[in-house]
Amino acid sequence: MKDAADELARSFGYEMVDPAEKATKVRQVFDRVAARYDLMNDLMSGGVHRLWKDALVDWLAPRKGLTHLDVAGGTGDVAFRIMDRVGGEAAIAVCDINHAMLEVGRDRAIDRGLVHGLSWVTGDAMALPFKDKSVDSYTIAFGIRNVTHIDRALGEAYRVLKPGGRFLCLEFSRLIIPQLRPIYDQYSLRMxxxxGKLVAGDAESYRYLVESIRRFPDQKTFAGLIGRAGFDLVKLRNLSGGIAAIHSGWRL
Known part of the structure; x- marks a missing residue:
């Protein structure tokens, strides 16, 4: 399992890079795609990513008065869902290393009239700018595979959660229906x-995003990494036949 984290630290899609350079290269990708990020998510998934994020928040089952941290959630999709569930009665910090993504999220929040209860913080998942044991719940959706050292990001998630706090991660994963893999590979690697080139004027960034999915550990391996970070009661749910998966863990 440690090998899986080490290999991911060196991979930029199918390209192997110095881990010290990876964060910069990933940041440049999201600088380029920020303006079209949500539109491309809709087009790539046929809108299904919205159902996956709904499922993430369903499993979180947020309550009023919680303190929540959404990491790598710059455009606000998960934060807005949580805020809707609790009727605006929550303190939610959206933390993203990419300032351009946060600007998109802040603009969307203003358009929705959400000016209270949300904070937008530039920060690295591997070195979160939050105090120990300071949040009730932590989510990260489609972000952890872009982190250089996922073991460090998981350790930071554990650090900032209060005892009894919940960790939830939504990420692309491995299909559990072998017959669908050739079709899925053709669609994702070619289409x-x-x-991305047609809509966002950027094929290479989306080629990286597709390749990064292939490099990410499978469901069982990732669950093991979550357990190694200290989390208990680790569980997973496959979505759409394993195209995506949600992993859950608790800091007890």
Missing amino acids: IPAM
Whole structure:
């Protein structure tokens, strides 16, 4: 399992890079795609990513008065869902290393009239700018595979959660229906970069995003990494046949 984290630290899609350079390269990708990020998510998934994020928040079952941290959630999709569930009665920090993504999220929040209860923080998942044991719950959606050292990010999630706090991660994963893999591979490896070029004027960024999915550990391996970080009661749920998966853990 340690090998899985080490290999991911060196991989930028299918390219192997110095881990010290990876964060900069990933940040440049999201600088380029920020303006079209949500539109491309809709096009790439046929809107299904919205159902996956709904499922994430369903499993979180947020309560009023919680202190929540959403990491790598710059455009606000998960934070807005949580805020809607609790009727605006929550303190939610959206933390993202990419300032351009946060600007998109802040603009969307203003358009929705959400000016209270949300904070937008530039920060690294591997070195969160939050105190120990300071949040009730932590989510990260489609972000952890872009982190250089996922073991450090998981350790930071554990650090900032209060005892009894909940960790939830939504991420692309491995299909559990072998017959669908050739179709999925053809679509994602060929069609998504072409779509990125047409819609966002950037095929290479979307080629990286597709390749990074292939490099990410499978469901069982990732669950093991979550357990190694100290979390208990680790569970997972496959979505859409394993195209995506939600992993859950508790700091007890």
